[in-house]
Amino acid sequence: MPDASWISPILDEYEGPLVRYASHITRDPERAREVVQDTFLQLCRRGPGPIRDHLGQWLYTVCRNRALDVLRKERRMTGISAARLGARPHPGPEISAALELQERLAGILKILDTLPANQQEVLRLKFQGDLSYQEISRVTGLSVSNVGFLIHAGLKTIRERVRTEPAPGRAK
Amino acid sequence: MNRDLNDPIWTAYALGEVTDEKERAELEAIVGASPEIAALVAEIRETADLLARELMTGPEPGLAPAQRAAVQTRAASGKTWFGVRPAWALAAAAAVILFVSFLAQRQLFRPDPGRERMAAVLHQTAESAVPPPAMEEKSLAPAGPSAPQPERAESAPPEADAAAAPGPVPALPSPVQETSVPQPPPSGNERTEGPQNLLLEESLAQLPLASNDVMDLINIMGGVVKAEDPIFSDNTQTFAGVAAGNINIQRDGVTVSEVRHKSGTVSRSRVDPELVGEFKRLLAPVDAEMGRGVVRGPGGGFNTEAYAARTENPFLDALENPLSTFSIDVDTASYSNVRRFLESGRRPPADAVRIEELVNYFDYAYAPPTDGKPFAVHFELAEAPWQPEHRLLRIGLKGREIEAGKRPASNLVFLIDVSGSMAPRNKLPLVKEALGLLVDRMTESDRVAIVVYAGNTRVWLPPTGGDRKERIREAIGELRSGGSTAGASGIRLAYRTAEENFIRGGVNRVILATDGDFNVGVTSHGELTRLIEEKADTGVYLSALGFGMGNYKDSTLELLADRGRGNYAYIDGLGEAKKVLVEQMDATLVAIARDVKIQVEFNPRHVGAYRLIGYENRLMAKEDFNDDAKRAGVIGAGHAVTALYELVPPEAAGKPGVDPLKYRKPAPVSAAAAGDELVTVKIRSKEPEGDRSVLYEYTVKNAPGKFARASGDFKFAAAVAAFGLVLGDSAHRGSADLERALEWAKEGKGADPNGYRGEFIRLVHRAISFGK
Numbered sequence: 001m002p003d004a005s006w007i008s009p010i011l012d013e014y015e016g017p018l019v020r021y022a023s024h025i026t027r028d029p030e031r032a033r034e035v036v037q038d039t040f041l042q043l044c045r046r047g048p049g050p051i052r053d054h055l056g057q058w059l060y061t062v063c064r065n066r067a068l069d070v071l072r073k074e075r076r077m078t079g080i081s082a083a084r085l086g087a088r089p090h091p092g093p094e095i096s097a098a099l100e101l102q103e104r105l106a107g108i109l110k111i112l113d114t115l116p117a118n119q120q121e122v123l124r125l126k127f128q129g130d131l132s133y134q135e136i137s138r139v140t141g142l143s144v145s146n147v148g149f150l151i152h153a154g155l156k157t158i159r160e161r162v163r164t165e166p167a168p169g170r171a172k
Numbered sequence: 173m174n175r176d177l178n179d180p181i182w183t184a185y186a187l188g189e190v191t192d193e194k195e196r197a198e199l200e201a202i203v204g205a206s207p208e209i210a211a212l213v214a215e216i217r218e219t220a221d222l223l224a225r226e227l228m229t230g231p232e233p234g235l236a237p238a239q240r241a242a243v244q245t246r247a248a249s250g251k252t253w254f255g256v257r258p259a260w261a262l263a264a265a266a267a268v269i270l271f272v273s274f275l276a277q278r279q280l281f282r283p284d285p286g287r288e289r290m291a292a293v294l295h296q297t298a299e300s301a302v303p304p305p306a307m308e309e310k311s312l313a314p315a316g317p318s319a320p321q322p323e324r325a326e327s328a329p330p331e332a333d334a335a336a337a338p339g340p341v342p343a344l345p346s347p348v349q350e351t352s353v354p355q356p357p358p359s360g361n362e363r364t365e366g367p368q369n370l371l372l373e374e375s376l377a378q379l380p381l382a383s384n385d386v387m388d389l390i391n392i393m394g395g396v397v398k399a400e401d402p403i404f405s406d407n408t409q410t411f412a413g414v415a416a417g418n419i420n421i422q423r424d425g426v427t428v429s430e431v432r433h434k435s436g437t438v439s440r441s442r443v444d445p446e447l448v449g450e451f452k453r454l455l456a457p458v459d460a461e462m463g464r465g466v467v468r469g470p471g472g473g474f475n476t477e478a479y480a481a482r483t484e485n486p487f488l489d490a491l492e493n494p495l496s497t498f499s500i501d502v503d504t505a506s507y508s509n510v511r512r513f514l515e516s517g518r519r520p521p522a523d524a525v526r527i528e529e530l531v532n533y534f535d536y537a538y539a540p541p542t543d544g545k546p547f548a549v550h551f552e553l554a555e556a557p558w559q560p561e562h563r564l565l566r567i568g569l570k571g572r573e574i575e576a577g578k579r580p581a582s583n584l585v586f587l588i589d590v591s592g593s594m595a596p597r598n599k600l601p602l603v604k605e606a607l608g609l610l611v612d613r614m615t616e617s618d619r620v621a622i623v624v625y626a627g628n629t630r631v632w633l634p635p636t637g638g639d640r641k642e643r644i645r646e647a648i649g650e651l652r653s654g655g656s657t658a659g660a661s662g663i664r665l666a667y668r669t670a671e672e673n674f675i676r677g678g679v680n681r682v683i684l685a686t687d688g689d690f691n692v693g694v695t696s697h698g699e700l701t702r703l704i705e706e707k708a709d710t711g712v713y714l715s716a717l718g719f720g721m722g723n724y725k726d727s728t729l730e731l732l733a734d735r736g737r738g739n740y741a742y743i744d745g746l747g748e749a750k751k752v753l754v755e756q757m758d759a760t761l762v763a764i765a766r767d768v769k770i771q772v773e774f775n776p777r778h779v780g781a782y783r784l785i786g787y788e789n790r791l792m793a794k795e796d797f798n799d800d801a802k803r804a805g806v807i808g809a810g811h812a813v814t815a816l817y818e819l820v821p822p823e824a825a826g827k828p829g830v831d832p833l834k835y836r837k838p839a840p841v842s843a844a845a846a847g848d849e850l851v852t853v854k855i856r857s858k859e860p861e862g863d864r865s866v867l868y869e870y871t872v873k874n875a876p877g878k879f880a881r882a883s884g885d886f887k888f889a890a891a892v893a894a895f896g897l898v899l900g901d902s903a904h905r906g907s908a909d910l911e912r913a914l915e916w917a918k919e920g921k922g923a924d925p926n927g928y929r930g931e932f933i934r935l936v937h938r939a940i941s942f943g944k
Contacts, residue, residue, distance in 0.1 A: 004248035011240060019233040029233060037239040044246040108226045126187070127224040133189045145180075148189070152180035159219045 007044065010055065015040070017128055018063050024124060025067040035070055039063045057135040060125060064139060111161050112154075119154035122147050177212055186216035484902055485788055487781040487820065490774040495794040497771045498787045499804030500569065500813045502759070503730060504752075505718055505742035507533035510899065511931075512744045514938050520899060527896035528786030531814050534892065534928055536885040538570035538812050546765035546857055547571045547807060551872045553850065554882040556818050557890050557916055558897070558906035563819040563876045566886055567772075567853060571811040572764050579809075581617040582679035582761055583635070584610075587666035589686035591626040594653040598744070599720035603685045606717070606749035607648050613757055614638030621669050622647055625662025635673045663703065663714075670712045677861075679761050680712045681738065687720040688729045701735045705803070708737040711861065713806070715760065717752070718742040730789075737766055737806045755926065759808035765857040767865060769804045770815065771797040773852045777845045778874040780825025783904060785816040785893050797856060800865050807857070816893055818904070819850075850874035887920030888929060895936060910940045 015036060022032035039062045112120055125136045133151070137144040181190070181199065190196045203210050235243070488496070506529035513520035541548035548570045556562040586607060594600040614620060618638030623631050633647035666682045674680055704714050714736025716729040733740035739760060741752040752760055769792060774782055784791075796802040807813060849871045856865040879887070894908035894916065914936045921929045 004244045007244055007247035011235070011243065015234045015240070019235065020227075023233065032233070033235055033239055037235055037243060040235075040243040041246050044243060108222055112223070112226075123223065124227065127220065128227040133184065148180045148184050151187070152183035155183055155216055155219050155223070156178075158223065159215060162219065162222070 007040070010043070011040065014056070014059055018059060021060065021124055021128060022063055022067045024120070025064065026070055031070055032067070035063060035066045038066050054135070056129065056131060057138055060129055060131065060139045108158060108162065111158050115154050115157060119150045122150045123154045126151055177209065182209065182212055183216055186213045187220060483788060484900070484904070485784045485791070487783045487904070489781050490776045490779040494776065495771055495773055496782065496784055496817070497769065497792045497794050497797045498784060498815070499790040499792055500768045500770060500807060501528050501787060501790050501805050502532060502807060502811055502813055503529050503733065503740040504533040505730065505740050506530055508742040508744045508748050511935055512742070514935055517942060519939070522899070522901045525896050525900035526786060526788070527893055527900065528790070528815065530896045531786065531816065531889050531892050532812070534888065534932070536568055536812050536814060536889065538568045540570050540573045540810065545572070545868065546859070549853065549855065549868070549870055551853070551870070552883060552886045553872065553875065554877045554886060555879040556906070557879045557912070558894055558908035559818070560879070561821070561824040563821070564890060565817040565819055565851065565872065566889060567770065567815045567817070569768070569807065569813040569855070571759065571807040571809055573810040574758055574762060579758055579762060580678045581675050582614070582681070583619045583670060583673045583675045584679070584761075585621045585623060585666045585670040585682045587623050587625065587662055587682050587684045588632070588651060589626070590624045590651055590653045592653055593687055594720070596720060599687055600651060600653045602743060602746065602749065603719055604648050604651055605746055606743055606753055608645060609749055610753045610757070611641055611644050611648070613754065614641070619673050619675070620644050621673070623662060623666040623669055624651065625665070626653070629662045629665045631665065631669060635669065663700065667707050667712055671710070674711070681715060681761060682712060682736070683715045683717060684732065685717045685719060686729070688718060701731060704732055704736040708735065713763065714738045716740045737763065737803070739806070739808065751926070751928070759811040762809040763806045763860045764809050766806045766860055767800070767804045768807050768855065768857040769797050771854045772817065773854070775845050775849050775851060776822070776841055778821065778850045779819050780822035781820040783818045785818060786896070787815065797854070800858070800863065814889055816889065848874050884920040884922040887916050888922070891917035891920060892932065899939070910936055914940065
């Protein structure tokens with residue numbers, strides 16, 4: 001009987017982060033799990049050999065495309081999609097004021113949620129997926145300098161909001 | 173340096189994303205000098221830590237247990253995929269690897285016509301604080317007739333881009349900004365919906381089967397805009413203007429979903445036209461691996477193999493051009509490459525046929541020198557079988573042999589390309605087997621080191637005694653491929669390793685194993701070859717072993733080995749590895765003479781015109797013969813080198829194409845010309861460590877024999893040359909054809925202890941079988 005042990009450490013390392021990441025795109029944890037399962041199945045089909053050195057990048061790429069496909073098929077365009085990644089405008093001042101109120105309650109992740117979708121995505125890939133700018137660039141198709149700009153802008157917004165409205169128990 | 177607090181560079185610096193050491197050092201200096209910026213960096217890091225912690229904690233969602241189990245079951249059954257690894261799976265993997273390296277290449281070093289445009293977009297972004305759209309998947313209607321004709325800024329200097337790595341890559345802007353989408357063809361063309369450079373239907377039929385993996389990678393590339401097509405979006409993906417549909421195929425009894433291009437389908441997707449050629453180029457290896465015919469478009473089309481254009485030597489008038497000068501060439505790669513083509517059912521491109529390398533592939537029974545000279549020289553003269561009025565002169569050099577067990581201590585540094593493109597079975601796995609063979613022959617006085625290069629470079633195995641075979645084998649066994657190829661930095665590290673372990677009076681050699689795809693890094697050929705020449709002068713030679721197919725860069729490797737005073741062999745299988753690294757190990761490793769040049773002077777009394785067969789890229793100016801600063805080929809221990817001249821007797825030489833000179837008499841001939849000497853052959857060479865050349869001189873009498881009575885070796889060499897003349901589409905092939913070459917080869921086969929001549933005969937049969 002062939003051996004399946006090679007997949008276990010990969011599952012252990014990536015299944016959580018990938019489901020989280022996919023959930024952020026699909027806005028539906030169940031669908032995210034399906035997407036991630038599909039991603040791993042594809043990994044099994046191809047075998048880990050040739051992509052061993054950029055496994056993370058490969059998994060995020062496939063997962064992202066699958067998740068966006070699901071969105072498209074379901075016509076559930078309420079979340080983000082490739083089309084909307086760049087198109088969603090900054091929240092206006094009124095919305096921001098309302099959200100800042102929530103921030104006190106829910107902290108930094110809420111601030112993250114107020115960011116433009118493309119900033120959110122690269123920040124998640126950076127800090128959740130632990131990918132480099134270069135890898136994020138390959139996963140998303142954005143240029144490296146664009147990735148750098150988005151992360152910079154996203155972190156800056158978060159920094160400023162944390163500073164002006166420190167959430168209880170979160171400020172360092 | 174920009175001290176603007178709002179510069180994204182500070183974020184990149186804080187997150188450790190500035191990889192360029194120099195730049196990082198500069199930034200560090202600024203941080204050290206500016207408390208304001210130091211505070212900013214600290215604050216960015218703090219926020220990043222906070223965010224990372226928040227994102228990484230909380231409930232771990234994970235897969236449902238049943239989903240996880242399904243994956244594990246699949247992983248177990250998937251063993252057939254990479255355990256047995258059918259060729260097509262390899263092919264798909266190879267294509268994916270190529271794509272990965274292509275992506276890296278595109279991101280790092282690609283001349284980027286969209287750069288200025290992108291900079292403008294970024295600038296605008298910075299002002300509005302709304303980053304540019306990354307991808308746009310709707311409103312892809314073709315630009316209206318009033319839209320401005322797109323102009324591609326092709327003039328962006330590549331140097332500027334390479335220097336600015338990692339440079340921005342144009343993530344596809346929205347249709348309004350996208351200027352690279354081509355205009356629809358003029359009205360009257362039915363394909364008004366698609367990009368201008370849709371592939372022709374007939375070439376679509378030839379496109380390879382692409383796997384889902386390839387599609388996944390294509391989908392993330394900037395420059396591809398997928399069609400929003402309600403009917404096809406679920407099961408159709410697109411690239412290069414070609415629609416592809418999912419189909420289910422049974423392979424090895426397993427049903428798998430693959431993607432096949434629908435011939436002739438017009439896609440609504442748009443592709444940066446710059447990428448169309450890239451897609452075709454990158455998918456060509458898939459075609460090749462699957463044994464399908466390679467389609468060659470007018471400009472070379474799908475074939476990514478690079479061969480230097482070859483212009484065949486003409487017949488020269490012996491009075492006007494009494495001297496013929498060339499460097500010896502011990503390379504044999506062209507033969508194994510030609511063999512690879514023929515065995516895969518294709519005729520090799522004419523430029524891949526270098527006749528001297530075909531002829532030199534075979535060993536001939538030349539006696540080694542007994543007089544202490546570095547080589548012995550043998551001549552034979554007979555009718556040219558393809559043109560009986562002409563003569564064929566064979567010059568054979570045989571290098572001094574070294575006694576068994578007397579090979580000098582060797583300091584070998586294997587420089588191995590482990591980039592993604594090396595993954596297929598006929599590349600890195602074959603490299604590993606080939607090295608294993610060589611390691612078997614190493615002794616305790618030898619040193620073996622391995623340097624690997626891909627995205628970066630490292631010493632994989634530090635110099636290790638040749639008797640520690642287990643350690644060496646272990647290191648070889650652990651070699652893995654992945655990443656892009658930066659050939660130049662690898663070569664530097666290999667030389668450093670070799671120099672640190674230099675064995676005086678021994679063999680010091682870097683052996684490069686690659687498919688030649690130096691696609692990232694300092695790949696200025698000039699710089700690379702200068703480095704190699706410099707090192708060869710210090711006694712560290714370079715040999716090149718070419719592996720694999722598809723993106724095999726023949727011309728690069730030949731050049732490198734030539735400059736490195738080494739030899740160049742193409743390893744297409746374990747048999748070839750044995751020949752080069754075991755049977756001819758001494759010849760491959762131990763140089764016995766270098767800068768070996770041959771100059772032939774023709775006696776116009778007996779020779780009207782002559783033609784050197786092959787050696788087109790080894791010709792030298794007649795003045796270079798006596799110039800010791802001019803480099804030439806190296807001959808290895810026991811190596812046999814053969815050169816063939818086709819000679820036209822004065823009576824058979826046609827009238828010259830020019831009128832007789834008005835102001836000069838025809839050059840007078842000396843008294844020596846009156847004799848029966850046909851040619852004088854002069855050979856110069858240096859000792860491997862020497863700087864001054866020694867001249868050896870020989871004369872050959874004009875006593876041609878019948879071809880039928882020539883030696884077996886002569887006949888066989890003539891057969892191989894004829895084979896090359898036919899495959900190379902020579903204008904001077906006379907009556908030579910494959911059938912005759914076969915006949916002559918059979919006559920000259922002789923004992924053939926290693927079976928190489930028998931293999932040649934089978935190869936000619938094969939060439940005949942699928943037409944000329």
